[in-house]
Amino acid sequence: MQLRPALRVLLAVVGAASMGWPLYHATMPLDLRVYLAGGDALLHGHDIYGSAVQVQGYGFTYPPFAALPMALLAALPGWLAETVIALAFFAALLTVVQVCAPGLIHRIADSWGAVLFLAAILAGQPAWATLHDGQINMVLAALVLYDLRPRTQRAPWRGALVGVAAGLKLTPAIFVLYLLAQRRFRDAGNAAAAFAGTVALAALVTPRDSRDFWTHHLYETSRVGDADRISNQSLRGLLLRATTSDQLARMVWVPLALLTVIIAMWLARRLSAAGAEILALGVVGIGGCLVSPVSWTHHWVWFIPVLCGLLASPYRGRRWGAALTAIVAGVFVLGVNKPPMRATYHSALGRTVFGNLFVLTGLAVIIALAVAVRRPAPEQAAEIAGPVGARGR
Numbered sequence: 421m422q423l424r425p426a427l428r429v430l431l432a433v434v435g436a437a438s439m440g441w442p443l444y445h446a447t448m449p450l451d452l453r454v455y456l457a458g459g460d461a462l463l464h465g466h467d468i469y470g471s472a473v474q475v476q477g478y479g480f481t482y483p484p485f486a487a488l489p490m491a492l493l494a495a496l497p498g499w500l501a502e503t504v505i506a507l508a509f510f511a512a513l514l515t516v517v518q519v520c521a522p523g524l525i526h527r528i529a530d531s532w533g534a535v536l537f538l539a540a541i542l543a544g545q546p547a548w549a550t551l552h553d554g555q556i557n558m559v560l561a562a563l564v565l566y567d568l569r570p571r572t573q574r575a576p577w578r579g580a581l582v583g584v585a586a587g588l589k590l591t592p593a594i595f596v597l598y599l600l601a602q603r604r605f606r607d608a609g610n611a612a613a614a615f616a617g618t619v620a621l622a623a624l625v626t627p628r629d630s631r632d633f634w635t636h637h638l639y640e641t642s643r644v645g646d647a648d649r650i651s652n653q654s655l656r657g658l659l660l661r662a663t664t665s666d667q668l669a670r671m672v673w674v675p676l677a678l679l680t681v682i683i684a685m686w687l688a689r690r691l692s693a694a695g696a697e698i699l700a701l702g703v704v705g706i707g708g709c710l711v712s713p714v715s716w717t718h719h720w721v722w723f724i725p726v727l728c729g730l731l732a733s734p735y736r737g738r739r740w741g742a743a744l745t746a747i748v749a750g751v752f753v754l755g756v757n758k759p760p761m762r763a764t765y766h767s768a769l770g771r772t773v774f775g776n777l778f779v780l781t782g783l784a785v786i787i788a789l790a791v792a793v794r795r796p797a798p799e800q801a802a803e804i805a806g807p808v809g810a811r812g813r
């Protein structure tokens with residue numbers, strides 16, 4: 421009997437280690453090499469957005485503030501930089517899980533369900549790709565979720581980490597809209613002030629790169645790669661794949677993205693008012709993925725709070741809620757652009773459905789929950805949703 425808890429913990433540790441181990445058996449991930457190239461350029465006073473620092477045709481695309489921590493990594497040996505990125509990922513993942521599912525990590529030794537749930541999160545394509553591409557999406561999610569997590573006491577600096585995350589990568593700025601939609605003006609002001617601080621610090625360190633980014637490179641969406649690739653799971657990516665006209669795709673995308681933002685903010689506010697804060701934050705996150713011009717598969721780590729929020733919501737006991745939860749979990753693990761999915765791309769239906777799986781699932785989550793909050797069942801209206809494990813499950 422004493423071996424079973426130890427076995428569960430061992431399985432969790434082995435599962436986590438198996439994700440990081442391939443980093444040491446292949447060349448450095450392309451995305452991480454691009455990051456480090458930008459950091460190295462900053463260290464040596466070169467243009468971080470110049471063609472001279474491109475890696476296989478890809479250059480540094482993030483705000484200049486993001487180059488500051490990358491400069492520190494660039495000063496390290498390659499293997500150590502990879503190790504730091506991997507450790508940052510796991511620390512961020514633990515933070516995300518702890519915020520979205522309090523107590524889950526501590527129950528690994530006592531519950532096979534907790535082990536399986538954590539294994540599903542580790543196996544999900546967004547999480548797996550974030551680690552193996554050397555990306556920082558889990559770190560950004562951890563900053564936002566930790567900052568805006570449900571708490572009993574009001575923190576005077578709440579919102580600041582959202583601003584820092586937006587300074588590293590612009591997409592978390594959508595959470596400022598969420599704060600404004602909730603009339604949390606002080607928190608939104610903290611986020612704006614922190615973001616302005618990142619801009620000012622980067623401008624102080626590298627004024628030329630800061631000027632070039634905010635006046636020119638910010639609008640060059642082509643720098644991140646071909647937006648019509650299946651890996652781009654955004655509304656714009658879907659439209660570009662559905663039509664051969666970039667102009668037509670843009671004409672449809674702009675109003676569709678605006679409508680999506682409006683519905684997502686309204687829905688998140690309703691969910692938050694009902695006590696489902698984690699689910700609300702997840703809705704904002706996937707809304708950001710949908711409306712962003714480019715959302716690679718590793719950007720969709722926001723499925724994690726959506727999944728945790730659905731499991732904790734009063735909707736989990738209804739058939740449609742259980743089905744939606746199962747779909748989100750299945751899509752998160754199966755992902756897109758994997759060998760089993762690629763086999764379906766030979767048909768137009770397969771490319772349309774499985775080639776846009778994250779986009780369609782994100783839309784399904786928003787639409788289903790929007791309908792649900794408009795028509796709450798009596799027992800649902802009386803029940804308050806919280807994070808997984810908040811009621812001792």
